[in-house]
Amino acid sequence: MELNREHFRAIIFYNFRRQLSQQECCAELISVFRNEAPHQSTVSRWYAEFKRGRVSLSDDPRSGAPKTVVTQENIDAVRMLITEDRHVTYREIEASLAISKTSIQKILHEELRVRKLVSRWIPHLLTEEQKEARVMWCQTTLDRFEAGNSKNVYSIVSGDESWIYSYEPENKRQSSVWVFQDEEKPTKVIRSRSVSKKMVATFVSKAGHVATIPLENQQTVTADWYIAICLPKVIAELRKANPQRRIILHQDNASSHTARKTIEFLTYQNVELLDHPPYSPDLSPNDFYTFPKIKNELRGQRFQTPEEAVNAFKNAILTVPTNEWNNSFDNWFERMQKCIKFRGEYFEKQ
The missing domain is CATH 1.10.10.1450 (Arc Repressor Mutant, subunit A)
Known part of the structure; x- marks a missing residue:
């Protein structure tokens, strides 16, 4: 029954x-x-x-609104409400126009053909000049490296910094589990990210991971630390087998990267510089691939110290196969093409 x-x-x-x-x-x-x-x-x-004393188990009779409520006047009124407030709700439209939810739904979806979508989060609200700079950089870089087909791509080393936390909670997708029909829905206590952390600078190439250098005894990356400790280790690792190896360093516009002493150091070391457009993490291999991938693997693990977390990060990054690094750099040049296609706008989830 x-x-x-x-x-x-x-x-x-x-x-x-x-x-x-x-x-x-x-x-x-x-x-x-x-x-x-x-x-x-x-x-x-x-x-x-x-x-409250109700005795009836039946649904309350509904006051049916006449079909004539879907008029051009009401359609225009709903359009005006949406134009004035993109977050307006069914209840607010109903209260404002005194028409039924069914009629509102018909106006929204059949007459106006609108959808309510979750906003797409972007790193920065780009100006027209910044969009143009992104397009110009992408076009120049694609031309310089033959859309990623040039052998010189293997000379590029991309570096960036990021915080490594002693504990980062799993995301919702990672905490999903299989549940049988007769079992209760699983629950999980919300945990916040730990405040214990250490910054690392990571450098990668098309051939693989080059170096990860933790920032010791300080909270901020300075030009002095960058040229005295960080970059010498990276250059030494790259030129271990070939002292004359060509190095093209890709980095963002952080002050420690663009400082005069940093530029002078790179010139002295015969390191070429590949610049980076402002506000463009979507065009940096570490930002769109390395850090998200490795941090995702460490989520849910609890480390006793930041140093232990950094060691786990280093070990995890060494397990990434060469073909994945190769693919990430191919994806980099594909992203440049997408950036041009969307005229400098952020293109992910478009």
């Missing part, structure tokens, strides 16, 4: 008269009807109705 809504309301009323609590009523319904049981909010709503 298939129970309808009124059957369940009768059971809720019976449990109400038995003076069971809402929680006890829900538990009893779930134990008997499993997935067919009404939601807790439904039980709460009907308990409130019964407390």
